[in-house]
Amino acid sequence: MPMPYSKTVSILQITDLHILPEPGEKMLGIDTEYYFKAVLEQAFAAGNTFDLILVSGDLAQDPCTASYTRILKTLEQYPVNSVCLPGNHDDYPLMLSLFNSQKVSCYKQTLFEDWQLICLNSQIPGRPGGNIDNEELLFLQKCLAEQPDYFALIAVHHHVLPTQSQWMDTMLIENQHEVLKILLNYPQVKAVTSGHIHQVMDRDYQSLRVLGSPATCFQFKPLCRDFTLDLEMPGYRIINLLPDGSIETSVYRLPGLLQELSLDSFGY
Structure with a gap:
């Protein structure tokens, strides 16, 4: 999908919405849909503009037409295209059937003037962990081989490097290693960004920058052996792709603490 020229490409990454079937429903004590909308409102406040919204998985908690339709309507209110990829909680075939317009889609490859965004499906149906199957790996290599003059940002739901939280890293x-070997074989690949971990990651792995983003709902406390929630507020990441192949990125959060969160929960 060719995109209009922009000297620096600005991407708003949101992730792990966990929208529930009915409006106003709460999960772990919070209204996930309320915070999804609040994050978008803050990101676009004060005239901020973006070239794309990247939604990196777990759009729905219990995927159904109702939850995806409300997500679609919310995203369509903004003057920018959105690209969505599946997480372990999502129904990917249902996403493909509903997010099928130019405004909101599941496009796997987006071309800008100097960059390409490649979205990979790491879902293993029925399991919380991730894997990039052979078909996806071939697609990845095809995109990189056919567009050698484009710098590349890779987006995927599950994380490719450990978080050092033992419970979370069972879902790595x-x-x-196979995925990273391919990426490192193409020097135009500059970064990988993911969701799933509900916390911030920003690490260098050889020539790659590896990013993880906060969720638009509840956050996970870093460096924990067992499932542990964090009072940090929902947030988002802005990724600026510069024409010289460099990346500038920052994480932003809603103000305050997530006081209504049920900290005694043992899972989600």
Whole structure:
């Protein structure tokens, strides 16, 4: 999908919405849909503009037409296209059937003037962990081989590097080493960004920058052996792709603390 020229490409990454079937429903004590909308409102406040919204998985908690339709209507209110990829909680075929317009889609490859965004499906249906299957790996290599003059940002739901939270890292992409080997074989690949971890990651792995983003709902406390929630507020990441192949990125959060969160929960 060719995109209009922009000297610096600005991407708003939101992730892990966990929208519930009915409006006003709460999960772990919070209204996930309320915070999804609040994050978008803050990101676009004061005239901020973006070239794309990247929604990096777990759009729905219990995926159904109702939840995806409300997400679609919310995204369509903004003057920018959105690209959505599936997480372990999502129904990918349902996403493909509903997010099928130019405004909101599941496009796997987006071309800008100097960059390409490649979205990969790491979902293993029925399981919380991730894997990039052979079809996806071939697609990845095809995109990179056919567009050698484009810098590349890779987006995927599950994380490719450990978080050092033992419970979370049981869901690391199973074939992470195979994926990283491919990415490192193409010097135009500059970064990988993911969701799933509900916390911030920003690490260098050889020539790659590896990013993880906060969720638009509840956050996970870093460096924990077991499932642990954090009072940090919902947030988002802005990724600026510069024409010289460099990346500038920052994480922003809603103000305050997530006081209504049920900290005694043992899972989600």
